[in-house]
Amino acid sequence: MAIQTRTLGRTGADVTILGYGAMELRGHPRGPEIGDEDAGRLLNAVLDGGINLIDTSPDYGRSEELIGASIGHRRDEYFLASKCGCLLEVPADVPPPYPHDYSPANVRADVEQSLRRLRTDRLDLVQVHLSPSVATLRDNHTVETLRELRDEGKIRFIGMSGILPHLPEQIALDVFDVFQIPYSAVQREHEDLITAAAGTGAGTLIRGGAARGAPAEDKNWTTGPIGLAADEGQRRWQAAGVDDLLARAGMSRMEFVLRFTLSHPGLSSTIVGTANPRHLDANIAVAEKGPLPDDLYEEARQRLRPADA
Template identity: 55%
Template sequence: MPDLPTDTLGRTGEVVTKLGFGAMELQARVGEEAATRVLNAVLDAGITMIDTSPDYGPSEEFIGAGISHRRSEYFLASKCGCQVDPPPPADSFPAHAYDRRTLRGGVEQSLRRMRTDHLDLVQVHMSPSRATLELHDSLAELEALRDEGKVRFIGMSGTLPDIADHIEMGVFDAFQIPYSALEREHEDVISAAASGGAGTIIRGGVARGVPEALPAQYARLPEEMRARLEQSLEERKARWAVTESRLDDVLEGMPRMEFLLRFTLSHPDMDTTIVGTSSVDHLAANVAAAAKGPLPPDVYDDALRRLA
């Protein structure tokens, strides 16, 4: 396997591979045996960053069953604020709350599911406002969990507009931020988070491969949310069509996925990007692309100019 580039995740001081694995794709339809095969292939490839969430179906249970015996080999990040057992109905989107009981219950549930005594990073999910966090005294509970050794670092899975307040609070060790060549709204936010000393974790760095349609499991989302996502997908497909026409000379035969991944890796203030798959073959392709590192500086500058 090729060597993967690494970086330090902000003030956590932890060195992680710049290509991480997002376990969202390990849904129930995958099955435990296939999930175990993919997860072990992730570690065998040298990837040291794994990100998941209680919202991702049986993803956490798959991690516990498949690789808990290799716990020392990976930095484990999950989310909190998600609905605690019992799981939400299959036709509904998981509820989120930020009261102290829900936060503690969620973290302790994740520990049981993943058969570990600690999360390296727990990220507040769905970017609640600063006012919401202060109303529920959310940070006090997360700090208590950290003091008990159940979590090592506290992060935020954030988006505009609230992420500006989150950075200003100065309490989060890492931020998970959406970004890709097709969705550059948070480009400066990544640098702002890094300038404050926080680690930066990029999601959507390959624009979910710009699929032709939303995954089947998205059918259970509320109608309004699903409509927004469908509109976003159509916008991403349109952007990619324009992007390809503008980047013909830059791509020079480079596969779409490789360009998107290496473009994300080229951001000077990103530490790691989480890319998910349920296929060992796709995983190998991701690893091969990431091993090439960022785009050459002249290609990256040219791409930025053409995408402006």
């Protein structure tokens, strides 16, 4: 069985509905310690498992260097996405989110550094990181700089890693080929905006759709990418009675959460990161099953409907 592919909006690229997020390769102290050989085995397993989209960032520590060293020779096998606006060196004494600089000089320096680290002559997608306002983009001529880099052949498509409150105006700007948006079963605040982005012809990459979406069987809830408190996620899950629904369906929480995300009709791909080979294998096995059955998805959507919907 293979992972389903979908077209990434107007880019025309066919990407697997499960992508790999390389943040977990950033290394100590922000992430798990991982050796070069282990990272290499994991990244090759990503490609061998059928995933053809990899998302990284200059903010993600050593991830770009590990990708370049481990699978740079397999570059034609995957759609490669990185980001811009990040500082060239991550501050050692500052916790994320880090300060960002969307000026032409820094955006260009980000892209040039990523090309070197990733050992490639082009980035398929460069996403503006951390969702700046449209006013900030205009003041810094960020989009114009990205278009220049595109015209030079260094990047192929321009994207935005967007969240509320600025995501609606970013979509309305109608300049981005792809949006990366947080979303999960219990974090549905951006659900309609995913639909809106897809409606403009843009591709959609969903983050937070698995690891931060629901309580895993062996760990507590984690804080979501849009600032959802851990106890709020637990409250939403329990109030919806999802465990009872899953007991009837014979499905684990992990499978349900990932497949719920995959069921959004506006989704192109969801990005899931891990440094654990067993978790990677499990994610691939679930993604191969694809979206939830229609009846289960609709009942889950009703149960998990936000209180203000």
